[in-house]
Amino acid sequence: MAGWTDIDGLARRRRLLLGASLILAGAIFTFDLLSPFDGAVAVLYIVIVLLLAPLGRGMVAAAGAITALLAVAAFWGGHITGPSGGAWSRLVVSLVAIGATTALSLRDRSIRTTLGEQARILELSHDTVIIRDRNDVILHWNEGAEQLYGWRRDEAVGRPCQELLRSVFPTEEVEAALARDGQWSGELIRTRRDGARLVLASRWLVRRDPEGRSVGVIESSADLTEQRRADRQRQASEERYRTMFDAAGFAAWESDWSQTLRVVRSAAPEALAGSEALEAWLANRPETVRAAIGVAVLRTANPAAARLLGAPSPAVLCGMSIGDRFPAESLEACGRLLGGLAAGRPGAEVETRLETLDGRLVDVVLRLTLLPTAQGEANVLAMAMDVTEQNAARARLEEASAELAHAARVATLGQLAASIAHEVNQPLTAIINFARSGKRWLDRTEPDLAEADACLDRIIANGARAAEVIGRVRAMVRKTAPQAEPLDLAALAEETIVLVQREARAAGAAIHRRWRDDAPMALGDRVQVQQVLLNLMLNAVQALRETQERRREVTVTLDATPEGQAELAVKDTGPGFPNGAEDRIFRPFFTTKPDGMGMGLSICRSIIEAQGGRITATNNPDGPGACVAFTLPPVGQTARRAAELIS
Amino acid sequence: MRAGGLICIVDDDEEVRESIGSFFRSAGVATRGFAAAEALLAAPELAQMTCLITDLNMPGMDGLDLSETLRRQGYAAPVILMTAFPTAETRARAAANGVALFVEKPADPEELLDEVEALLAA
Numbered sequence: 207m208a209g210w211t212d213i214d215g216l217a218r219r220r221r222l223l224l225g226a227s228l229i230l231a232g233a234i235f236t237f238d239l240l241s242p243f244d245g246a247v248a249v250l251y252i253v254i255v256l257l258l259a260p261l262g263r264g265m266v267a268a269a270g271a272i273t274a275l276l277a278v279a280a281f282w283g284g285h286i287t288g289p290s291g292g293a294w295s296r297l298v299v300s301l302v303a304i305g306a307t308t309a310l311s312l313r314d315r316s317i318r319t320t321l322g323e324q325a326r327i328l329e330l331s332h333d334t335v336i337i338r339d340r341n342d343v344i345l346h347w348n349e350g351a352e353q354l355y356g357w358r359r360d361e362a363v364g365r366p367c368q369e370l371l372r373s374v375f376p377t378e379e380v381e382a383a384l385a386r387d388g389q390w391s392g393e394l395i396r397t398r399r400d401g402a403r404l405v406l407a408s409r410w411l412v413r414r415d416p417e418g419r420s421v422g423v424i425e426s427s428a429d430l431t432e433q434r435r436a437d438r439q440r441q442a443s444e445e446r447y448r449t450m451f452d453a454a455g456f457a458a459w460e461s462d463w464s465q466t467l468r469v470v471r472s473a474a475p476e477a478l479a480g481s482e483a484l485e486a487w488l489a490n491r492p493e494t495v496r497a498a499i500g501v502a503v504l505r506t507a508n509p510a511a512a513r514l515l516g517a518p519s520p521a522v523l524c525g526m527s528i529g530d531r532f533p534a535e536s537l538e539a540c541g542r543l544l545g546g547l548a549a550g551r552p553g554a555e556v557e558t559r560l561e562t563l564d565g566r567l568v569d570v571v572l573r574l575t576l577l578p579t580a581q582g583e584a585n586v587l588a589m590a591m592d593v594t595e596q597n598a599a600r601a602r603l604e605e606a607s608a609e610l611a612h613a614a615r616v617a618t619l620g621q622l623a624a625s626i627a628h629e630v631n632q633p634l635t636a637i638i639n640f641a642r643s644g645k646r647w648l649d650r651t652e653p654d655l656a657e658a659d660a661c662l663d664r665i666i667a668n669g670a671r672a673a674e675v676i677g678r679v680r681a682m683v684r685k686t687a688p689q690a691e692p693l694d695l696a697a698l699a700e701e702t703i704v705l706v707q708r709e710a711r712a713a714g715a716a717i718h719r720r721w722r723d724d725a726p727m728a729l730g731d732r733v734q735v736q737q738v739l740l741n742l743m744l745n746a747v748q749a750l751r752e753t754q755e756r757r758r759e760v761t762v763t764l765d766a767t768p769e770g771q772a773e774l775a776v777k778d779t780g781p782g783f784p785n786g787a788e789d790r791i792f793r794p795f796f797t798t799k800p801d802g803m804g805m806g807l808s809i810c811r812s813i814i815e816a817q818g819g820r821i822t823a824t825n826n827p828d829g830p831g832a833c834v835a836f837t838l839p840p841v842g843q844t845a846r847r848a849a850e851l852i853s
Numbered sequence: 854m855r856a857g858g859l860i861c862i863v864d865d866d867e868e869v870r871e872s873i874g875s876f877f878r879s880a881g882v883a884t885r886g887f888a889a890a891e892a893l894l895a896a897p898e899l900a901q902m903t904c905l906i907t908d909l910n911m912p913g914m915d916g917l918d919l920s921e922t923l924r925r926q927g928y929a930a931p932v933i934l935m936t937a938f939p940t941a942e943t944r945a946r947a948a949a950n951g952v953a954l955f956v957e958k959p960a961d962p963e964e965l966l967d968e969v970e971a972l973l974a975a
Contacts, residue, residue: 624938627937627938628937628938631937631958631959632866632868632869633868634959635869635872635958635959635960636866636868636869636871636872637872638872638959638961638962639869639872639873639875639876639962640872640875640876642876642961642962642963643872643875643876643878643879643962644879646876646879646880647879650879654879657875657878657879660875661875664868664871664872664875667868668868668872671868
């Protein structure tokens with residue numbers, strides 16, 4: 207009855223019912239009062255109560271009260287003279303009937319209200335609600351079901367549910383659960399009207415009649431399809447990234463640094479929090495770094511990380527403390543990393559050394575990134591590139607290069623010396639022999655002047671030959687005449703230090719340097735000056751080879767002389783020059799080395815003096831060891847070039 | 854003649870060879886000079902050689918090889934080896950070879966003469 211649900215219809219119905227009730231009440235009252243009939247006419251008032259029931263509890267209660275009063279009124283009116291026993295009993299019966307009907311009607315109204323609300327709740331629910339009977343025929347189909355399955359209420363009600371929805375579920379399990387517990391919940395698959403497959407989370411409840419017999423099932427289901435799809439996508443994505451992580455060729459691991467950063471932030475002074483200076487502060491505090499890094503825990507690692515750190519598998523690394531992997535020499539670099547992250551930078555990178563599980567040291571470039579996580583947590587992703595091989599290869603290359611250069615120089619000098627020695631020896635030997643010869647010829651009792659003359663001729667010839675050799679040497683030296691340019695001596699010295707770094711390390715010698723800020727730029731031939739410097743540094747390192755009682759140190763300094771010239775000095779803490787030898791040091795062939803050729807300092811002096819500078823060698827006045835220093839003319843002065851190199 | 858027989862001088866440097874020769878002649882000693890070890894070995898004068906003075910470093914066969922070859926061929930003449938670069942190795946090898954004297958260049962010719970005489974007198 208569509209007309210009964212709209213407001214106007216409701217109002218009309220109300221008026222209709224009220225009107226009918228009034229008329230009926232009036233009629234019953236009149237009949238009760240005036241009729242001689244002996245029946246309990248007042249019982250008819252229950253019809254009014256029932257009639258007014260749809261108008262609400264209040265109306266029911268009012269109807270009950272009013273009709274009861276009417277019944278009593280009619281009783282009084284009809285039996286004023288004296289009610290008979292029968293009249294009393296008829297009144298009581300009527301009142302009981304009215305009361306019972308009112309009470310029952312009120313209860314009925316409550317139940318109807320509850321049912322009404324429940325039915326509205328079913329409609330409100332987005333979930334599908336389906337009520338089926340014993341034969342799986344659909345009795346109720348809510349709006350949620352209409353929307354999800356695509357069937358309208360009028361299309362669904364009365365049809366067998368299975369035929370409509372083609373549900374797929376574990377039949378035996380469901381039947382067993384329903385029989386045992388009266389309910390079941392789980393997942394099932396249904397087909398939508400358009401053929402699409404749905405995954406649903408479903409709850410079924412057995413409907414029972416008052417005797418407890420099963421009369422069907424009421425179910426509520428929620429659509430999981432979207433959620434399932436999203437889950438699968440997320441899982442696929444996670445697997446993809448996991449595969450990338452595991453297959454990566456570089457070592458990567460994730461660790462928990464929440465505690466670590468807390469230790470750092472609480473140890474550092476307030477003023478430094480969040481600033482760049484934190485790095486430097488930490489770099490100088492190995493104990494703090496050690497304490498902080500000790501509480502960083504490794505959580506996941508990829509196979510490449512296991513290989514790098516010498517673990518048999520990534521699982522072995524999980525749960526380990528990162529701190530153990532940083533040897534003492536790496537604490538400074540570690541401090542800078544920590545400082546960077548603690549100061550709020552999202553990432554930091556440093557080259558350092560790590561110690562593997564089997565005690566080896568590996569050179570790595572370590573890059574840390576702070577991953578975005580929940581408040582208070584610090585997840586750090588670490589990636590490490592093993593550069594040991596590259597460093598070793600570079601070192602070997604540098605060493606080979608230096609050795610080659612060194613060998614080439616020595617070879618050249620050696621060859622030069624050998625060749626000069628030989629070529630000058632021959633004419634000298636001949637000269638001596640011919641001179642002696644000449645004397646003998648003249649010492650005879652009868653001097654043979656012709657022979658003596660011949661000897662002198664040969665002497666002259668050989669003398670010329672010797673001079674010619676010298677001339678050739680000079681010409682060769684002139685070919686490598688110095689080409690002057692302005693030199694940044696500090697930079698040149700730094701470069702040279704790099705070249706001798708390996709030799710120094712091998713000899714256990716430390717190299718210190720001190721550059722004067724305002725040292726003047728010098729004029730000189732870059733290659734030759736560097737050769738001199740290299741020679742001096744190598745000499746210094748070699749001088750330290752036998753030094754045991756004190757630290758092996760080579761100090762290179764750049765200074766300015768009072769006259770404004772740049773002065774480079776190389777000092778060592780070795781045995782120093784032998785006493786009294788200072789003046790002989792620069793002589794050709796002077797050497798204190800058992801296997802030395804003695805060419806070094808002499809050539810150095812030649813080179814320096816050809817550039818217009820001066821070179822001096824002394825023993826250190828304030829300690830052990832020797833010092834060789836040379837000056838070069840500053841830019842702006844013309845360099846004097848020596849014409850003679852060998853005098 | 855102070856020393857008997859023929860002194861052979863082998864040195865690839867002509868001036869050195871000639872100067873030694875001139876000195877020995879001025880002392881009255883007969884000498885013959887050769888530019889290379891091979892020349893000496895091929896020479897007919899080899900049989901009359903009573904002493905050999907040879908340079909160590911020469912193109913072709915060097916002084917030590919020459920000495921060894923002569924030993925093998927049965928020549929008993931004492932050998933004096935001259936060189937500008939004496940090394941421990943060469944000294945040892947020379948000694949093992951029965952070289953009578955190892956002399957550093959430039960050598961004093963007077964001493965050389967005395968040594969030759971001493972060797973021949975022995």
